[in-house]
Amino acid sequence: MSRRDYFSKRTKEISNSAYKKRMLFSFLIFVAFVTAGIFAWKWLNNQPNDQGALKPLRKTLEVNEKLLTSTFDTAKKVKTYDEKDAVKNVRVNGLIGMEKTIDTATWRLQVVRGDGDTLKISLAEIESLPKEDVVFDFKCIEGWSQVTHWAGVPLKTFMDHYHLNGQERMNYVGLQTVDKKYYVGIDMPSALQSQTILCYETNNKPLPMNQGYPLRLIIPVKYGIKHLKQIGTMYFSNQKPPDYWAERGYDYYAGL
C-alpha cells in the first residue's frame, strides 16, 4: 500500500462545500453557547441577594450544607500531627471584635441556658476541667494553612459537666466575642465532635491576646472563620444563629 492510499483510508476526504458547511455549523454552535452563557450570567446577576450571596449561589451552598450535614460522622476524626510538627510562630489572622486587653479577674464565659438564665464561668473553672491537646492543620478560607498546637476542654465534656444535655439536643451553638462584634453559628454535630475544644492554650502557654485570650474556639472540622477568638457568650438555638462571614456571602457551614 502506498503512503497516499494509507492516509486516504484513514482520513475521509470531503468536498470544499461540505467543509464550509461544517465550519459554519461549528461556528453557530459556538455562538449559541456564548449567547446562552451571557444570558445565564445576566440572569444570575439579576437574582435577588440572599445574605450577601446571589440567591441561586446561596441555594447551592444550602444544598451542600444539607448533604454534608447528613453525611457528617461525629466519630470521624480530623488528621492530627505530632507536637513537634506544630509551628512556633502562629500566624495571627482576623481581629474583628477583639479587645486589646481582657482582665480574667472580671471576665466570665456567659452560657445562656435559656431566657434570663445565664451561667457565668471563670477561666479557672474552665481550666480545672479535663484538658485535651489537639495538633492539626488549621485552614483559612483565604487559602493558607498551618499545623498548630492547641489545648483546652472539649466542648462536649464542658457541656456534660454543666448538665447542658437539653441544649446538646438543639440544632446550633452560637458564639459571640465579648463586645459581640464577631459572632458565629455552628451546627451541633460539629460542635460536639471530640476534637472541638474551648481553648485557652497554644504551644503549652496561655493564648496571647491576639490569639483569643482568655478563651477561643478550636474546631478542626471547620475552616478558620468559625474558630472564634475571645469568647464572651455562648448560647443554643434550633434556628441558625447569626454568623459574621455568612452574612457577607460566605458559606454558613464552612466544613472541611
Ligand SMILES: Nc1nc2c(c(=O)[nH]1)N[C@H]1C(S)=C(S)[C@@H](COP(=O)(O)O)O[C@H]1N2
Ligand atoms: N474574634 C475573632 N475571631 C476570629 C476572627 C476574627 O476576625 N475575630 N477571624 C477568624 C479567622 S478568619 C481565622 S482564619 C482565625 C485565625 O486565627 P488565628 O489568628 O489564631 O490564626 O480566627 C478566626 N476567629
Ligand SMILES: [Mo]
Ligand atoms: Mo480565616
